[in-house]
Amino acid sequence: MSQVRPIGYKAYSPRPFLKKDREKVEILFGGLSWRAENVLQALFENLGYLARPLPPPTREDLMLGRELADIGQCCPTSFTAGNLANFLRTETDRIGPDAVVENYVYLTAGACGACRFGQYRQSYELALRGLGLDSFRMFLLAQDELDQGEIAGGGIEMNMPLTIGALWAVLCTDVLQSLEYQTRPYEVTKGQTDKVVRESVDFLCDKFRKRPYRGKKLGVLVWHLTTNYFVDALREVFDRFKAIEVDRLQAKPVVKITGEFYIQTVEGAPSYDIHAWLENEGSEVYPAAVATWFDYLFRIRAQAIAEYVGIKPRARIELARIKGLHYLYGWAYNRLRAALRNIPHEMPSQSELRRLAAPYYHHRLQGGEGDMLIGKALWAHLRNKAHMICELSPYGCLPNTMSVGAMAGVLGDHPDLLYAPLEVKGDAEVHALSRCQMVLTEAKKRAKSEFEAALEQSGLTLEMARERLDAMPEMKKATYHVPGHGWVGIGANLVTELARESGR
Amino acid sequence: MWRTWFGTGHSGSARPRSELRVGIPRTLNVWSTHQFWVAFFAALGLQPSRIVFSSNTSEEQGRNFGRGRGTVDCCYPVKCMSGHYGELVFGQKRKVDILFSPMIRSLPSLLSGHVVDLLSCPRVMAGPESTKAGFIREKDAFAEQSIRYVAPLVCLAEPVLVPRQLHESLADVIPGLTYRETRAAVDAGFAALEDFSNAARAQSRDILRQCARKNDPCILVLARPYHMDPGIGHEIEVDLQACGYPVLWTQYLPTDADVMDWLFGEDIRSGDISSPFDISDVWPSSYSSNTNEIIWGAKVGSRIPWVTCVIRLASYECGMDQPTFSPVQKIVESSGTLFFSFQDLDCTKPAGALKIRVETIRHYVGQHGKRIITRKLAGLGKPCPFTV
Known part of the structure; x- marks a missing residue:
């Protein structure tokens, strides 16, 4: 007797996306800053794909994500699933459902393991089904593999030219973002920084679109590491910033943003527009670099291998290989940073983050940013990188909650650390921002007293400092690198630098 | 010193x-x-x-x-x-x-x-x-x-x-x-x-053997290990057992080769899965150990004829369980097996509500149990490892 198999349920499996369909099928993607997304679009075009980033996520996306998927899911998934769903719904109204499932595919990062983010294909699937687009094609890519080969039908090749190019796109836009955030709060002409950044992103897009072909394997990596192509591009970006006049002789608190990957990266509705809000409140925002996340991925791979040293043959060799790649990665970042005269923030050393977090959070606890949230908070505090830490913790985020819990121990040992953990639900803005404002008030006081201490120490009054600054127009350009003199705020460091320069 | x-x-x-x-x-x-x-x-x-x-x-x-x-x-x-x-x-x-x-x-x-x-x-x-x-x-x-x-x-x-x-x-x-x-x-x-797990699995097999002999229904609990804690799972399965239905836990289902072949042999031969423990057909993101076992338990529960009812326990704010709710329910119900879910369990035992739900489950298992067994048995080949 043949069996009647009871399984009527099958996991979502996308129809193949064939190579021959590349010319008519558009790849949708999202989840990063607008700068990175634009440059990634150019990179896709460089490789012969049609691609476009989804529109910036909105509150309406959050609501639709909750409605279509599951209200209990974490806030980033509601935003991303809703963002995709809203776009597809609009397109369905415009061109019809059949055309939508044929004309678009969605590419997103997944497979991150411990955190339930790795299981969210289920939520996307529910959202697609809710829209009546069951046959829409969605592909997940592993975030820690450089060469994943062709995916389902060969329409997308997750090969070295794409992954290495994407990595460089992120690095270039990270250093640009860091320069931008150190410029805008001090710009003399309102809106000038945004204009220059927009032009710079367009320029970088053009460079990525015209990136020369260097094969599909190791040659691509070697070329990216050794070429001046991107360094020169960033130097041109730097020249554009020279036109921006800034007034850094101000006491502004530096607020370091940490938190869950998506919420801390995407500026806009998913993070209550906290970046813009903090700037409007008179702060300098120290944004979270995506580069640090990739740096962490190298570390967790190395940590896993290190456990097998002495147990598994060749583990030591494998560890040396990963550490070598990790070193090259840091070197590549610093090279791009140097093109902007080292004004963009440095990447914190992963070993230091691990060491600082160790008493409170084990380095092998996996999920989300792991021990990095605690490490980064302590690093920024102890190394005078920020007056205050603003940790963006999405509602329902599994690993983030645990870091916030463990921070209670950190605050016991470091009561002077100004820490504002904000639960981000997407629709409880007033509560989160007022909570942030309470800590920000303290940070402002700290920045002010630090600025006054710098004036006192240098024997200058504010008027004298301004006179000296006016006499040195080079120091009023956004491209002037104010050296660190042990203060957190750029204003205080500038005061000391002015005193030092005048004393020469 | x-x-x-x-x-x-x-x-x-x-x-x-x-x-x-x-x-x-x-x-x-x-x-x-x-x-x-x-x-x-x-x-x-x-x-x-x-x-x-x-x-x-x-x-x-x-x-x-x-x-x-x-x-x-x-x-x-x-x-x-x-x-x-x-x-x-x-x-x-x-x-x-x-x-x-x-x-x-x-x-x-x-x-x-x-x-x-x-x-x-x-x-x-x-x-x-x-x-x-x-x-x-x-x-x-x-x-x-x-x-x-x-x-x-x-x-x-x-x-x-x-x-x-x-x-x-x-x-x-x-x-x-x-x-x-x-x-x-x-x-x-x-x-x-391993000794403990083997003994518990053997006991589960004995329970199923008894159910097969008498053609009686039993209940399978799909939950995380800590739902065995009376303060977390609120002893819902104990109340059901008191109704006269034997209770099995996913983590200790029998895994003997004859049972697995009886339940999954056809799927393996058709190439849908590579082994009885392969869940990639229903859950490709198989990173979490306890989640994986719950999904596998749902597959097993949907096949074993005497498992006429599956109970799902999940704690309030469980982010790991949340994406599995729909697949688990669909897998279980695909064979006509009764499915009841106790979600959002928290510190307080909602005794009154639980009592009503336990009564409901007892009613449905009593009403439909034998019919479900017959239908599920008809879908499986012979010989049945629990009756030989």
């Missing part, structure tokens, strides 16, 4: 092993691994009678020992850890020397080798870190009570790593501990865990 002579050190390091008292919070994945820990410490020369587990979770425990210690707002199974820690630190007549709270990164599983990974939930593995924070943020409560706090990170799904992980964390606490004896104790722990 100084510490030993002048008694300024922690008592844990000063006493002979046979006198050490070890306190282990009865929480989270300790529910599925406690056999390992008991055998491990016993093999190291500690008296089993001196291995103290905290009580089952209860609201009183949280009130008496955990109040003011919480640092995190999350699911109750993690949040209640403060009460367990507090009970071991402040609530013992005879003080413990060591509070041992393993951070279990990955779990041994019957699905090992058939899934992507065997990780614990991120909150579960990090639970000890956030709970500890509540006991050190103002002053070190462990040190004040002369208790050594030991929370090793342990990859139980990778047995070769475990001796080193445990030796590094315990060498300073258990006098004269060597790597070699740690390794032997780890082997003893895994052997005890």
Whole structure:
């Protein structure tokens, strides 16, 4: 007797996306800053794909994500699933459902393991089904593999030219973002920084679109590491910033943003527009670099291998290989940073983050940013990188909650650390921002007293400092690198630098 | 030497092993691994009678020992850890020397080798870190009570790593501990865990044999191991058992080759799956060990004829369970098996509501049980391993 198999349920499996369909099928993607997304679009075009980033996520996306998927899911998934769903719904109204499932595919990062983010294909699937687009094609890519080969039908090749190019796109836009955030709060002409950044992103897009072909394997990596192509591009970006006049002789608190990957990266509705809000409140925002996340991925791979040293043959060799790649990665970042005269923030050393977090959070606890949230908070505090830490913790985020819990121990040992953990639900803005404002008030006081201490120490009054600054127009350009003199705020460091320069 | 002579050190390091008292919070994945820990410490020369587990979770425990210690707002199974820690630190007549709270990164599983990974939930593995924070943020409560706090990170799904992980964390606490004896104790722990699991699986097979003989229905519970805690799972399965239905737990379903072939042989031969423990056809993101077992349990429950009803238990705010709700229900109901879900379980037992739901389940199983068995039996080949 043949069996009647009871399984009527099958996991979502996308129809193949064939190579021959590349010319008519558009790849949708999202989840990063607008700068990175634009440059990634150019990179896709460089490789012969049609691609476009989804529109910036909105509150309406959050609501639709909750409605279509599951209200209990974490806030980033509601935003991303809703963002995709809203776009597809609009397109369905415009061109019809059949055309939508044929004309678009969605590419997103997944497979991150411990955190339930790795299981969210289920939520996307529910959202697609809710829209009546069951046959829409969605592909997940592993975030820690450089060469994943062709995916389902060969329409997308997750090969070295794409992954290495994407990595460089992120690095270039990270250093640009860091320069931008150190410029805008001090710009003399309102809106000038945004204009220059927009032009710079367009320029970088053009460079990525015209990136020369260097094969599909190791040659691509070697070329990216050794070429001046991107360094020169960033130097041109730097020249554009020279036109921006800034007034850094101000006491502004530096607020370091940490938190869950998506919420801390995407500026806009998913993070209550906290970046813009903090700037409007008179702060300098120290944004979270995506580069640090990739740096962490190298570390967790190395940590896993290190456990097998002495147990598994060749583990030591494998560890040396990963550490070598990790070193090259840091070197590549610093090279791009140097093109902007080292004004963009440095990447914190992963070993230091691990060491600082160790008493409170084990380095092998996996999920989300792991021990990095605690490490980064302590690093920024102890190394005078920020007056205050603003940790963006999405509602329902599994690993983030645990870091916030463990921070209670950190605050016991470091009561002077100004820490504002904000639960981000997407629709409880007033509560989160007022909570942030309470800590920000303290940070402002700290920045002010630090600025006054710098004036006192240098024997200058504010008027004298301004006179000296006016006499040195080079120091009023956004491209002037104010050296660190042990203060957190750029204003205080500038005061000391002015005193030092005048004393020469 | 100084510490030993002048008694300024922690008592844990000063006493002979046979006198050490070890306190282990009865929480989270300790529910599925406690056999390992008991055998491990016993093999190291500690008296089993001196291995103290905290009580089952209860609201009183949280009130008496955990109040003011919480640092995190999350699911109750993690949040209640403060009460367990507090009970071991402040609530013992005879003080413990060591509070041992393993951070279990990955779990041994019957699905090992058939899934992507065997990780614990991120909150579960990090639970000890956030709970500890509540006991050190103002002053070190462990040190004040002369208790050594030991929370090793342990990859139980990778047995070769475990001796080193445990030796590094315990060498300073258990006098004269060597790597070699740690390794032997780890082997003893895994052997005890396997013996227990095998015995429990054999018992489940016996239950199914009895059901097959009498053509009686039974109930399968799909839940995480810590839902066995009466304070977390609220003994819902006990109430159902009191109605006369035998209860099986996913983690201890029989896995004998004849049973697996009877249930999954056709799927394997058709190429849908590569083994009876392959869940990639329904759950490709198979990273979480307990989630994987729940999904696999749903597949098994949907096939075994006498499992006429599946009960799903899930705690409030469980982020790992949330994406599985739809697939699990669809898998179970695809064979006509009854499915009831108790979601959002929290600290308070909703006794009245539970009573009504248990009555409902009893009604449906009584009404439809025999018919479901007949239909499910018709869908499976012969011979039936539970009747031969």
